Amino acid sequence: MSDQPSDASSRSETSPESPVSGDVPPASAVTPEPDGVVPPGDPGRAKAAGKPARASNAPVPAQDAGPDAPKVPAYLQAPPRPDVWQRRGQQPPPGVLSRLRPPSPPAIGPATLWSVLATALLSALLLGDGLGPNLLIVAVPAALGAFFSARSAGRELRPWTAVWAVGGLALLTVPALREAGWPVFLAVVSALALGSLALHGSRSWPGVLLASLGLFPSAAAGVRWGWQGVRARADDSRGRVRTVVRSTVVALVLLLVFGTLFASADAAFADLLGSLTPDVSVGDSPWRIFLFALGLVGALAAAYSAAAPVRWDGITVRPGKARNRVEWALPLIVLNLLFAVFIALQLVVLLGGYDKVLDETGLKLSEYARQGFWQLLWATLLTLLVIALALRWAPRGGPGDRTLVRSVLGSLCVLTLVVVFSALRRMDLYVDAFGLTRLRISVAAVELWLGVVLILIIAAGVFGARLLPRAIAVSAAAGVLAFGLLSPDGLIAEQNVARYHSDRTIDIDYLKGLSADAVPALDTLPEPLRSCALRNFERDVALQDAPWYSSSWGEVRAREILEERPVRNEGVECYRLGQETDERDGYEEDDSYDPY
Known part of the structure; x- marks a missing residue:
């Protein structure tokens, strides 16, 4: 007999019934196993196990081209044509923020989480009644959360970062001191810009301009980052979370019970407690919920920016063509x-x-x-x-x-x-x-x-x-x-009062529209000008009962002045003053209109 395998045995090795996987070579290229060794799951090879193995240099028999020719295995088939609408070997280009922002920061730490929660709670409790010292109180835990987050990410406090942070907190003292809305608005916007600069640490023209626009690029990423950290910590420390919740509930119950007893026992303590605690009612619950969410998102965005800031300095503006x-x-x-x-x-x-x-x-x-x-x-x-x-x-x-x-x-x-x-x-x-x-x-x-x-x-x-x-x-x-x-409103009132003492001309109608910061200067006017100028302020102070955390120092000072020296009822005189016209040389009617 010839030492070459028969056609039947060859067909049995390459039969479609034989299990074929993508990482198995074709039957003709398989190195024969030693005598008596049968690979598992190969019945064709099992039938020929008793025959001597073919030499490794023996010629490979040709396959039959007849009607029973085996099908081509899947691993030998030509690969499918690629989609002509899909770019080969190219990934979509990264966005601007992904190129400028460093890799994802480490998981949010417990100190950052507590600072963020404190910011959200204080925002809901204190910011609903107006702006005053409460804005500075809310900003402190938010700044601490950003500091803890930056430290966990390995960022160091640099001199310019300290300058921006201290400047932003100093600007928030303006709402605590002044009642006028326009300088307060400028101070709050500038404080947000400096806080954003402190978080991103920019130094070039594009960096300073873009980094001062706020925390909008980090809002969504900060919320996701905070939620992932809360879920991870809740899974790892369910027992501690339950302990903290129980302790907080017991402390609140004790404060409520004994605070009510002491307030009913002493009227002075009741007044002090009422002035210190926020006035929260069920009617303004949607507004408080919105403020809570706003404080939460803002604090998370600040913490995320501190851990993974957008490097706006990476945006470069090429200089123009040099001229002769x-x-x-x-x-x-x-x-x-x-x-x-x-x-x-x-x-x-x-x-x-x-x-x-x-x-x-x-x-x-x-x-x-x-x-x-x-x-x-x-x-x-x-x-x-x-x-x-x-x-x-x-x-x-x-x-x-x-x-x-x-x-x-x-x-x-x-x-x-x-x-x-x-x-x-x-x-x-x-x-x-x-x-x-x-x-x-x-x-x-x-x-x-x-x-x-x-x-x-x-x-x-x-x-x-x-x-x-x-x-x-x-x-x-x-x-x-x-x-x-x-105090621009105070300076306006002082200058106009000084002009009245020098040439006896003053625009009472315009001065009545100033803020409470002008009350100390207007208080020095003689009657009936004083009462006519301060009549609106007294009505506003009587109607306004703002808590301490939303009352500026200018408003408190105006209230004290009007309580010590109430205004008189000078209706006829005030009406007569309003009808008087200024007959100074150079006066024009349209000059009295000032939209600001």
Whole structure:
């Protein structure tokens, strides 16, 4: 007999009935097992187990091409065609935030969880009655939660982070001190911007601008992160959670029982307890629930940003194409000459006096001051835009180009500072003529801050621009803080009262619309002006019974003044004062309207 296997035995080895898996080689390539060794689950090989094994170098018999030819196994079949609509070997590009944010932070820690819960509870209990010291009280546990989260993620407290954090908390003292809504709004928005800067730690222009926009990119991720941490800790420590819940319930029951007994035993203790505890009713439950959710989401977003901040500094803005010296410098030199001519004219006006200018132009003093201020304010803003664009396309060939840029732009900044001074001088003349209002003090403060920005730009040209974005952000926050602490409504009232004592003219109708911060200054007016100016404030104080945590110091001080010296009933006199018209030279009817 031949030593080659028969066709039957060959077909039995490659039969479709034989179990074939994707990682088993074809039958013709299988190395024969030793004699007497039968692989499990192979009946075809079991029948031929007694025959001697074929040598490894023996030729492989050809397969029959007849009608009983075996089917091609699945592992030998051609792979399916790929989907033509699917890109081969490419993943979808990552989003902007996924590229700028570091990997997922570690699991939320217990200290962060407790801080977040305290923030949510305090938000629900204290923020429903208005803004005051309560906003600062709520911000403290939120800041602690962010600190604990950053420490667990390995982030260190850097000097600029401390500057942003302390500045944000300082801005939240404005609602605790002032009653006026407009400086309070500016302070709260600026505090949120500084808090976001503290969490993200940005230093470039795109970073400072984008990082100060808030915690919106981290809101959804922070909620998911907090929920995962709560679930993990609840599964690992069910017994401790039950212990904490039982202890909290027992403590609340004891406080409620004994607090009620002591309050019924002593009226003074009852008043103290009533003033300290939040006034929570069933009717405002939806509002309290919303505040709880808002505090919870905000605190989680702050903690998540502290652990995994978005690196907004990763967004780079490529500089513009550098221009040659003549093309770049010629328009700016012409602008500098124009500024110089205008400033020379201003010096002539200061030396010759305003009367000569008014006689030549035919304008009144109020018209000259008002029109000039607004034009000079816009000139300052446009100059800052020109400087930003000029730096983008400035020549960058070598030391000579740097000297040219510093000389031309430095001269423009110095000349613009003189324009700022001229604008502030015109506003001072306008205020002397018509008094101080909210709009006038606001735009004057903006013009003054623009002057500070110009000084910072000059300093950056001398010492380097690495700190310029953060320095301008600090100047803006410091300006908002000073604006709130100086009490703009109080300054308006003081200036108008001083004008009344000098020339006996005052706009009582406008002063009645100020906040409670103006009460101390208006209290110095003689009767019946005092009662007419404070009548609205007394009604508001009588109707308002705000708790201590939502009452500013300005409101408390106004309440004390009106309780010591109540206003008189001067209805007829107040009506007569309202009908009087101002007959001063230069008065215009539309000037009395101030939307702010």
